[in-house]
Amino acid sequence: xxxxxxxxxxxxxxxxxxxxxxxxxxxxxxxxxxxxxxxxxxxxxxxxxxxxxxxxxxxxxxxxxxxxxxxxxxxxxxxxxxxxxxxxxxxxxxxxxxxxxxxxxxxxxxxxxxxxxxxxxxxxxxxxxxxxxxxxxxxxxxxxxxxxxxxxxxxxxxxxxxxxxxxxxxxxxxxxxxxxxxxxxxxxxxxxxxxxxxxxxxxxxxxxxxxxxxxxxxxxxxxxxxxxxxxxxxxxxxxxxxxxxxxxxxxxxx
Amino acid sequence: xxxxxxxxxxxxxxxxxxxxxxxxxxxxxxxxxxxxxxxxxxxxxxxxxxxxxxxxxxxxxxxxxxxxxxxxxxxxxxxxxxxxxxxxxxxxxxxxxxxxxxxxxxxxxxxxxxxxxxxxxxxxxxxxxxxxxxxxxxxxxxxxxxxxxxxxxxxxxxxxxxxxxxxxxxxxxxxxxxxxxxxxxxxxxxxxxxxxxxxx
Numbered sequence: 001x002x003x004x005x006x007x008x009x010x011x012x013x014x015x016x017x018x019x020x021x022x023x024x025x026x027x028x029x030x031x032x033x034x035x036x037x038x039x040x041x042x043x044x045x046x047x048x049x050x051x052x053x054x055x056x057x058x059x060x061x062x063x064x065x066x067x068x069x070x071x072x073x074x075x076x077x078x079x080x081x082x083x084x085x086x087x088x089x090x091x092x093x094x095x096x097x098x099x100x101x102x103x104x105x106x107x108x109x110x111x112x113x114x115x116x117x118x119x120x121x122x123x124x125x126x127x128x129x130x131x132x133x134x135x136x137x138x139x140x141x142x143x144x145x146x147x148x149x150x151x152x153x154x155x156x157x158x159x160x161x162x163x164x165x166x167x168x169x170x171x172x173x174x175x176x177x178x179x180x181x182x183x184x185x186x187x188x189x190x191x192x193x194x195x196x197x198x199x200x201x202x203x204x205x206x207x208x209x210x211x212x213x214x215x216x217x218x219x220x221x222x223x224x225x226x227x228x229x230x231x232x233x234x235x236x237x238x239x240x241x242x243x244x245x246x247x248x249x250x251x252x253x254x
Numbered sequence: 255x256x257x258x259x260x261x262x263x264x265x266x267x268x269x270x271x272x273x274x275x276x277x278x279x280x281x282x283x284x285x286x287x288x289x290x291x292x293x294x295x296x297x298x299x300x301x302x303x304x305x306x307x308x309x310x311x312x313x314x315x316x317x318x319x320x321x322x323x324x325x326x327x328x329x330x331x332x333x334x335x336x337x338x339x340x341x342x343x344x345x346x347x348x349x350x351x352x353x354x355x356x357x358x359x360x361x362x363x364x365x366x367x368x369x370x371x372x373x374x375x376x377x378x379x380x381x382x383x384x385x386x387x388x389x390x391x392x393x394x395x396x397x398x399x400x401x402x403x404x405x406x407x408x409x410x411x412x413x414x415x416x417x418x419x420x421x422x423x424x425x426x427x428x429x430x431x432x433x434x435x436x437x438x439x440x441x442x443x444x445x446x447x448x449x450x451x452x453x454x
Contacts, residue, residue: 015402042370046369049369050396051396054396057279058276060279064275072264121265
């Protein structure tokens with residue numbers, strides 16, 4: 001290919017719209033022609049600059065939460081129509097369960113179930129990886145710290161896919177989302193000073209039990225104090241496995 | 255569709271939607287004529303898409319499908335503001351040929367390198383110099399990262415029109431940036447909102 005021919009293809013090439021044969025020939029020419037290579041490079045730089053300008057802007061969290069809320073509650077709305085039956089069945093199950101066993105979920109386990117369930121059903125996803133972005137840290141309101149996002153199990157079976165800020169009964173928490181094998185596992189971390197919101201869990205943890213275990217809906221739940229934070233793990237895993245995982249949780253930046 | 259199926263559809267829809275929320279919002283912000291409309295456009299489009307989600311096929315690009323729905327919503331809203339996208343501009347077959355023969359080298363020597371350092375306000379002014387069709391095509395490419403063919407399907411215009419509008423948009427952008435710079439050098443403050451558009 002000669003310069004004039006190559007230059008006809010500058011836009012198609014940069015937009016990846018050129019077929020393989022012509023792309024190859026363009027590339028070959030660019031390797032040997034400084035002038036054309038400079039021309040293509042200049043055009044590419046302008047593309048990058050323009051793209052950065054056009055994409056500059058963030059997703060407005062409140063707007064998207066509002067939109068998503070109109071999509072996600074379909075199920076809840078439908079269920080609401082069946083509430084009399086659901087209520088009767090729930091009462092029967094609850095009475096039966098209370099009769100058969102004295103064990104029940106801890107308050108904190110109940111509260112975090114929704115977070116984990118949303119993750120399992122892909123209704124929530126990580127917002128970031130690595131350091132906490134400033135715009136998220138600004139929402140802590142003194143009730144949470146960036147250190148909460150630095151906790152991770154040292155057990156290699158857990159792989160984190162990122163984190164997000166979440167609220168549990170009004171308490172801001174670090175929600176660290178990951179997997180053990182193929183099973184989704186959520187880790188919830190918040191300041192120890194907020195444990196008063198969950199008196200049952202507080203009582204259990206302060207009674208000498210290093211780890212408080214419970215059901216969290218259909219999932220297993222385990223919590224313990226680590227430094228000046230409360231760390232919980234939730235997942236559809238055997239309880240001993242979850243306890244083992246929790247025992248290895250450390251501050252990654254500590 | 256039973257409850258479980260609806261719940262799964264919502265989960266699947268949101269999983270596809272979340273990675274492109276930022277791009278959709280940027281596109282909406284820059285495409286609506288009146289900035290107050292961008293949220294309505296976005297919300298209407300997403301809910302419309304969700305209602306039609308059973309007609310979406312996995313082999314198609316979700317991104318392109320969403321941009322198409324959002325674009326239609328934006329055009330409908332802009333129409334209410336009395337703004338009509340100018341897609342009636344006919345692009346003749348020769349224009350496609352002409353596109354392939356454009357001599358970009360003629361523009362290159364002095365300007366291209368410096369344009370990579372264009373300031374935000376220069377780019378903003380340049381963007382405002384585009385008509386609706388040029389703007390839509392440029393934003394679909396620049397924000398949506400859509401292929402020419404996808405843009406053509408989104409807007410319901412021939413491939414040649416996509417190429418023509420994109421080429422014109424880029425040339426107008428360059429020309430507008432250089433004009434702003436010339437005006438600045440001459441000590442004249444460029445007009446920021448020549449078309450009365452209040453969006454960015």
